[in-house]
Amino acid sequence: MYKYNVIILASIAFTASAEVDIAREICPTSFSEIQCSLISEKIEKLFEENEPKSLDEVKVAVNNAFDELVNDSRLYQSFLDTSSIKSKLDSIPLALKFKMIDRESEDSVVGLDFSYSHNFEKTKLDSSGSRESNFGFDFNINGTVTQKAEENPRDFIVAKVSARYSNDPVFAISPAARSSEPLLTEATKSYCLDDKYVDSDLCDEMDDNIYKNLFGALGGISFFDFGLDIGYETNQSFDAKNRTIGGFAYYSYENHNPSSFIGAFNIKPAILINIESVSPSDETPRAMAGDDSSFERISYEFSLNIPLDEFFNVPYTFTYNFRGYEEVSPSDVVEAANLNKYRLRTYSLITPIGLIASYSSGRLPFGLENENIVSLGFQTHF
Amino acid sequence: MGWVRKTKPHMLLWRFVRQEHRNRARKNNKWIPFEQAGTWKNTFIIRASTNATPNMIKQNAEDFSRKADAFIMEIGGKRNKDDEGNIVSRDEAINKLTDGFATADSKLNSMGDIMSECYKV
Numbered sequence: 001m002y003k004y005n006v007i008i009l010a011s012i013a014f015t016a017s018a019e020v021d022i023a024r025e026i027c028p029t030s031f032s033e034i035q036c037s038l039i040s041e042k043i044e045k046l047f048e049e050n051e052p053k054s055l056d057e058v059k060v061a062v063n064n065a066f067d068e069l070v071n072d073s074r075l076y077q078s079f080l081d082t083s084s085i086k087s088k089l090d091s092i093p094l095a096l097k098f099k100m101i102d103r104e105s106e107d108s109v110v111g112l113d114f115s116y117s118h119n120f121e122k123t124k125l126d127s128s129g130s131r132e133s134n135f136g137f138d139f140n141i142n143g144t145v146t147q148k149a150e151e152n153p154r155d156f157i158v159a160k161v162s163a164r165y166s167n168d169p170v171f172a173i174s175p176a177a178r179s180s181e182p183l184l185t186e187a188t189k190s191y192c193l194d195d196k197y198v199d200s201d202l203c204d205e206m207d208d209n210i211y212k213n214l215f216g217a218l219g220g221i222s223f224f225d226f227g228l229d230i231g232y233e234t235n236q237s238f239d240a241k242n243r244t245i246g247g248f249a250y251y252s253y254e255n256h257n258p259s260s261f262i263g264a265f266n267i268k269p270a271i272l273i274n275i276e277s278v279s280p281s282d283e284t285p286r287a288m289a290g291d292d293s294s295f296e297r298i299s300y301e302f303s304l305n306i307p308l309d310e311f312f313n314v315p316y317t318f319t320y321n322f323r324g325y326e327e328v329s330p331s332d333v334v335e336a337a338n339l340n341k342y343r344l345r346t347y348s349l350i351t352p353i354g355l356i357a358s359y360s361s362g363r364l365p366f367g368l369e370n371e372n373i374v375s376l377g378f379q380t381h382f
Numbered sequence: 383m384g385w386v387r388k389t390k391p392h393m394l395l396w397r398f399v400r401q402e403h404r405n406r407a408r409k410n411n412k413w414i415p416f417e418q419a420g421t422w423k424n425t426f427i428i429r430a431s432t433n434a435t436p437n438m439i440k441q442n443a444e445d446f447s448r449k450a451d452a453f454i455m456e457i458g459g460k461r462n463k464d465d466e467g468n469i470v471s472r473d474e475a476i477n478k479l480t481d482g483f484a485t486a487d488s489k490l491n492s493m494g495d496i497m498s499e500c501y502k503v
Contacts, residue, residue, distance in 0.1 A: 193458050204413075215453075236483075307431060354433060
């Protein structure tokens with residue numbers, strides 16, 4: 001029955017295609033005037049040159065128009081001006097988490113997690129217009145402080161200045177958007193506006209096609225940054241210190257296509273890897289164990305952000321974060337003192353009003369032993 | 383005016399929302415009832431993170447509203463006229479949808495009046 005309907009509607013569309021304003025139909029209303037005029041101009045020119053007489057010729061003309069458009073850097077530049085792209089460049093500079101930390105074998109303590117970041121960057125669109133390169137400097141500082149420094153189970157504060165380069169996709173017109181499917185679905189629009197048919201499979205198929213044609217381009221997007229950084233690591237009392245210099249690579253993935261698993265559930269994974277040279281001070285646990293030499297270290301961080309709305313119908317977000325620091329070729333003294341590897345896993349549940357419950361196990365650099373802690377707190381941004 | 387299945391602009395919005403949330407909106411190969419969808423929270427609909435600030439929610443609402451407007455116009459919706467007889471502009475419609483979606487503790491059924499104000503068929 002469905003196929004039969006499609007054949008009929010395709011025939012209607014074919015018959016009606018001569019009367020359809022192609023440029024108006026293909027230019028989505030979300031586009032700016034500049035974007036629309038570029039698309040209209042290109043398509044009208046092609047129609048004037050080719051004068052298509054059949055649906056197949058229309059398809060060829062439309063596909064040719066999109067082929068030319070994808071190489072027009074003016075179109076991509078105009079997308080850079082839209083708020084959805086700009087939002088990716090925005091960030092919240094200061095985040096604070098006030099929390100009660102329940103330690104496994106010690107008294108509970110009141111703590112504050114803080115993070116501050118600021119960046120300066122210059123963005124340039126490449127000649128094809130499909131990618132943008134960013135060069136920038138970032139400053140980041142984060143850590144945990146408690147009422148008394150000696151009671152801090154995560155006694156590790158990091159400040160870093162980075163020079164960063166990235167080359168990311170800005171927009172891509174999907175193969176679906178290049179097709180002339182919108183012309184065929186045009187004929188079903190009035191049919192599906194009728195309340196009797198709106199829930200039918202045919203109308204779902206049409207809505208799905210229109211949705212993919214409009215937003216299919218917002219599918220999987222990978223972001224990749226790399227650069228050099230210098231850092232300063234310290235504990236809360238500022239007696240143990242590390243100076244670091246190294247290189248890093250950062251990868252994150254987003255998918256905005258609801259038909260994919262990761263897009264439907266809005267899951268955002270990210271990974272950061274650092275290779276760095278570390279110069280410790282005399283007061284670090286490592287130096288006090290007998291080795292105060294500089295060393296090379298690999299550090300990594302993996303994070304996963306999973307909103308639970310789609311899974312369990314609750315407005316909470318679950319996050320998983322794994323941080324690791326591993327000394328390359330540690331001395332026997334460092335290895336024997338178990339100061340060559342640090343790992344920390346943190347699981348958090350965040351509520352809409354900013355309440356956070358989290359569990360973490362492991363330790364960070366300057367920590368002597370692994371420790372399990374549960375914390376309950378409140379998060380706010382500035 | 384509320385949230386009424388037979389009011390076409392309301393149905394236009396539901397058709398977009400259900401494409402955005404197919405796995406929640408479609409059970410046993412059937413769409414869930416229109417009225418039931420009206421009780422969905424807008425923060426869920428616009429995919430705002432639980433720990434999102436008001437600015438972040440507003441940004442999500444705006445992104446979602448832009449997509450909704452594009453989809454609605456594509457499936458046959460038209461912009462309505464305001465009280466003075468002027469056609470509601472795209473930016474006005476998106477702003478009103480954004481404000482509606484970003485309203486604290488609001489639900490989808492609260493969007494009916496805004497849809498009737500901004501769109502027609």
